[in-house]
Amino acid sequence: MNDILPDEAAKWRLVEDATRTIFSLYGFSELRPPVMERTELFLRGIGDDTDVVEKQMYTFIDKSGDSVTLRPEATACVLRAVIEHGLLNKDPIVKLYSIGPMFRYERPQKGRYRQFHQINAERLGEDGPLADAETLAMAYNLASSILGSDVLLMEVNSLGCKQCRPVFQGALQRFLASRQDNLCGDCKRRMNTNPLRVLDCKVPACKEAVQGAPFIEEHLCEDCRTHYATVLTGLSAFGVHYEKNPRLVRGLDYYTRTTFEITATGLGSQNAIAGGGRYDDLLNILGGPAVGGIGFAFGIERMIMLMGERQERVKGCFVVTQAEPRVEQAALGLMTELRAAGIRVEAAFGKSFKAQMRRADKAGYPFCIIIGATEVDSSTLTVKDMINDVPQRTIKRQDALEEIKPMLFS
Numbered sequence: 001m002n003d004i005l006p007d008e009a010a011k012w013r014l015v016e017d018a019t020r021t022i023f024s025l026y027g028f029s030e031l032r033p034p035v036m037e038r039t040e041l042f043l044r045g046i047g048d049d050t051d052v053v054e055k056q057m058y059t060f061i062d063k064s065g066d067s068v069t070l071r072p073e074a075t076a077c078v079l080r081a082v083i084e085h086g087l088l089n090k091d092p093i094v095k096l097y098s099i100g101p102m103f104r105y106e107r108p109q110k111g112r113y114r115q116f117h118q119i120n121a122e123r124l125g126e127d128g129p130l131a132d133a134e135t136l137a138m139a140y141n142l143a144s145s146i147l148g149s150d151v152l153l154m155e156v157n158s159l160g161c162k163q164c165r166p167v168f169q170g171a172l173q174r175f176l177a178s179r180q181d182n183l184c185g186d187c188k189r190r191m192n193t194n195p196l197r198v199l200d201c202k203v204p205a206c207k208e209a210v211q212g213a214p215f216i217e218e219h220l221c222e223d224c225r226t227h228y229a230t231v232l233t234g235l236s237a238f239g240v241h242y243e244k245n246p247r248l249v250r251g252l253d254y255y256t257r258t259t260f261e262i263t264a265t266g267l268g269s270q271n272a273i274a275g276g277g278r279y280d281d282l283l284n285i286l287g288g289p290a291v292g293g294i295g296f297a298f299g300i301e302r303m304i305m306l307m308g309e310r311q312e313r314v315k316g317c318f319v320v321t322q323a324e325p326r327v328e329q330a331a332l333g334l335m336t337e338l339r340a341a342g343i344r345v346e347a348a349f350g351k352s353f354k355a356q357m358r359r360a361d362k363a364g365y366p367f368c369i370i371i372g373a374t375e376v377d378s379s380t381l382t383v384k385d386m387i388n389d390v391p392q393r394t395i396k397r398q399d400a401l402e403e404i405k406p407m408l409f410s
Ligand code: HAM
Pocket: 072, 073, 074, 075, 104, 106, 111, 112, 113, 114, 115, 116, 117, 118, 120, 121, 122, 251, 252, 272, 273, 274, 275, 276, 277, 294, 295, 296, 297, 298, 299, 300, 301, 302
């Protein structure tokens, strides 16, 4: 579990602001569910044979004897809220996003934490494949706007439906039975209860053993095949670069048909920045109407890691002064005037000229206002651009506000 320090918090805000802006372009609104739910919700929603339910939940008995769990993911929580508040009765199409912490008791490593944060989106009430394509496009749009598309890979697969998946599971089980001596203990068990999980096992021997396993695409029913094909043409029409990955399965059990993951180069083994897919039965399983949905979640920490040292410029200016009482007083007057106009201002009193400039740069100010004895005597200010290599310029003290305001937003 990490502290998010002030230096990093600016990047978090940038990611959150981009999310709100981009998701609103697709008609999504925000829902803020609590971080804790009854344990039963996740047992029903996520699936018994998943790592999340088997090993990773922070579950405890509260003082009234109820079993509660810190949410390991948001989908089940969002659907619970939709059912509880009858949101689908008010509008047959519901599009919601949430941002916040999730909790999984995992072995921590770079990019994998026990408290981490997700940007989660869920879209309920549309069965057509273009709803899938548009949702994937929204995820891709957010990722590429923050990280640039050159580091991203969107991988897509179809996991079939209640009709065709059992046929595939049967074929997979027969294949796995022939390799069971090479499987880890978990997979030997899961082979019978939930064979798809074996395809997702990270143990090297299991990865090796599933080489040559049948592909689900060969077993899709006609409806699933058509659905998948239309998702792919939709993605191309939305300008999304994707690759089909016939081996892609997800760590949670509720998916049907379309599934996807976005991975990024530069993250090491925990390289998935987002994942999601369609779930046509989940709402019904959780006690809601038989309405399908699709969604995804981004891991914010992984996005922040990829943003690297990119310095965000703050909207404000830094006042550089000379340690002389009448100059400092003039500087204080200027700072008061700027703040009264809603402009962010900082200074570093008593530091050398060089140290002040260094601080302005480090804090991300786009320009400095220099006010020294010369400026006070001539009722001027000197403007130093901190981004572009251009000469300093002099402005009249009385024009300070007029000159500075447009510079903040250029
Ligand atoms: P998930 O694949 O389990 O999906 O998680 C989504 C993303 O959360 C991952 O791609 C990763 O970036 C991040 N993540 C997961 N676990 C950790 C961790 N321990 N530390 C840091 N980051 C992590 C879901 O949670 C689904 N609920 C997504 C979804 C929404 N499907 C439909 N709707």
